[in-house]
Amino acid sequence: MKLRYGTFSYLPDLTDEEIAAQVKFALDRGWPVSVEYTDDPHPRNVYWEMWGLPMFDLTEPDGVIAQINECRTTFPDHYVRVLAYDASLGRQSTAMSFLVQRPAQEPGFLLERVEGPDRTQRYSVRSYATERPAGARYGGE
Amino acid sequence: MSTSQGFGFPRPSATDPAAASSAADGEQTTAEPVTLADDAELDLSADEAAARVEGTLASLDAELVGLASVKRRVREIASLLQVDRAREQFGLSSSKPTLHMSFTGGPGTGKTTVAMRMATILHALGYIRAPRVHVVTRDDLVGQFIGHTAPKTKEALARAAGGVLFIDEAYYLFRPENERDYGQEVIEILLTEMENERGDLVVIFAGYPDRMATFFAANPGLSSRVPHHIEFEDYDHAELVRIADLMVAAENFRFDEAARATFSEYLTRRMERPNFSNARSVRNAIERCRLRQARRLVGLRRPLRKEDLVTITDEDIRGSSLFADEAEGE
Numbered sequence: 192m193k194l195r196y197g198t199f200s201y202l203p204d205l206t207d208e209e210i211a212a213q214v215k216f217a218l219d220r221g222w223p224v225s226v227e228y229t230d231d232p233h234p235r236n237v238y239w240e241m242w243g244l245p246m247f248d249l250t251e252p253d254g255v256i257a258q259i260n261e262c263r264t265t266f267p268d269h270y271v272r273v274l275a276y277d278a279s280l281g282r283q284s285t286a287m288s289f290l291v292q293r294p295a296q297e298p299g300f301l302l303e304r305v306e307g308p309d310r311t312q313r314y315s316v317r318s319y320a321t322e323r324p325a326g327a328r329y330g331g332e
Numbered sequence: 333m334s335t336s337q338g339f340g341f342p343r344p345s346a347t348d349p350a351a352a353s354s355a356a357d358g359e360q361t362t363a364e365p366v367t368l369a370d371d372a373e374l375d376l377s378a379d380e381a382a383a384r385v386e387g388t389l390a391s392l393d394a395e396l397v398g399l400a401s402v403k404r405r406v407r408e409i410a411s412l413l414q415v416d417r418a419r420e421q422f423g424l425s426s427s428k429p430t431l432h433m434s435f436t437g438g439p440g441t442g443k444t445t446v447a448m449r450m451a452t453i454l455h456a457l458g459y460i461r462a463p464r465v466h467v468v469t470r471d472d473l474v475g476q477f478i479g480h481t482a483p484k485t486k487e488a489l490a491r492a493a494g495g496v497l498f499i500d501e502a503y504y505l506f507r508p509e510n511e512r513d514y515g516q517e518v519i520e521i522l523l524t525e526m527e528n529e530r531g532d533l534v535v536i537f538a539g540y541p542d543r544m545a546t547f548f549a550a551n552p553g554l555s556s557r558v559p560h561h562i563e564f565e566d567y568d569h570a571e572l573v574r575i576a577d578l579m580v581a582a583e584n585f586r587f588d589e590a591a592r593a594t595f596s597e598y599l600t601r602r603m604e605r606p607n608f609s610n611a612r613s614v615r616n617a618i619e620r621c622r623l624r625q626a627r628r629l630v631g632l633r634r635p636l637r638k639e640d641l642v643t644i645t646d647e648d649i650r651g652s653s654l655f656a657d658e659a660e661g662e
Contacts, residue, residue: 246490251461254490 192299198289214252217275228269230328268329294329367423384456398571413457436541437564440612443538451496464495470504473518481514485521502537503547590646624651
């Protein structure tokens with residue numbers, strides 16, 4: 192199952208040139224860009240691990256691409272995303288967030304049904320990947 | 333950002349997404365390269381980039397006094413890139429020229445100014461992506477503890493990406509007397525970055541001639557990767573006077589006749605003093621003249637005309653400490 196997460200998630204995976212062009216778009220608008228990674232793909236897991244600090248004062252995407260590649264080599268089987276934060280007054284939120292790496296095998300999610308009171312039914316989603324401990328989830332032995 | 337048109341499913345773009353994105357980010361869109369026939373003729377001056385470069389070179393000639401050898405070298409580099417573009421149009425491929433440079437010269441000889449112009453020219457010819465100069469010194473590159481230097485240097489490189497990295501007083505990077513100095517690490521990182529074929533970063537090392545010579549002698553690997561060594565000569569007296577005229581005119585002031593002669597005499601005296609730093613000293617001298625002029629005008633206690641406000645008189649220059657001994661003797 193392919194995780195559809197963040198901007199551009201219904202497009203084919205972006206190439207490095209396309210990532211650079213998107214990062215350039217963010218930098219041109221003055222949004223600092225940061226790189227984050229995780230191996231817990233649960234949709235409600237919004238706080239991923241930061242790869243270094245957000246990169247401020249850049250004008251060209253080369254530095255970001257270098258950081259993405261470093262992150263990819265360190266965590267070849269993790270999800271890696273790029274965030275752009277718009278600090279302007281009135282917005283002050285993440286302006287763009289897209290995946291730049293996904294694991295080769297994505298096992299998908301289990302929909303769990305839980306009986307509540309009065310025959311109500313509650314649902315939860317659990318990733319098959321998280322059955323294994325962190326760090327050993329995707330292809331990691 | 334365009335305003336949202338409401339929710340909707342994105343439609344697949346009719347055009348190729350790669351082409352659309354490169355057009356959107358404002359970079360030069362390279363049209364389908366057409367290889368010219370072998371017997372075709374190409375007018376170099378018809379190239380639109382050439383016109384922009386010519387403009388920059390002309391302003392370099394007009395606004396910078398002297399520096400004949402520097403101007404010649406800048407012109408050569410511009411021509412090389414221009415010819416390379418022409419060769420490309422004929423389908424003749426050649427390796428991308430390395431343009432890392434070293435600028436050596438005394439203080440105030442215009443190294444930084446020329447670096448800015450160089451960035452404009454390289455950008456006009458499409459060698460770098462933005463006409464931007466990122467000026468750094470040792471403090472911006474060297475870290476304070478083990479493991480701090482590499483991230484710091486990489487950050488500086490990331491900021492300079494696509495433009496010019498100008499390393500001022502580059503010889504401070506290398507401290508032979510301290511073998512555990514982190515400067516060596518910076519040089520190694522710079523070397524790998526400069527070797528990078530795909531990168532379009534241009535590194536300029538700048539500094540005083542004698543110390544730069546020792547610096548390059550101690551780092552032969554670095555020296556061999558910097559093909560362009562450009563020397564900035566000290567200005568002579570006549571050139572300094574012309575620089576002063578240009579500076580005064582740029583600030584909307586002017587010297588009166590007596591003042592010009594006095595300023596010329598001032599320069600003669602100033603050049604003999606230690607720590608004379610060429611154009612920078614001239615600028616400082618003019619700044620001080622403005623101060624004295626302002627004090628004189630306020631002391632006049634009469635309505636001022638425009639003429640008063642723009643004129644720097646003999647008296648304003650005579651107030652300098654260089655003329656102090658003479659005043660005492662009188």
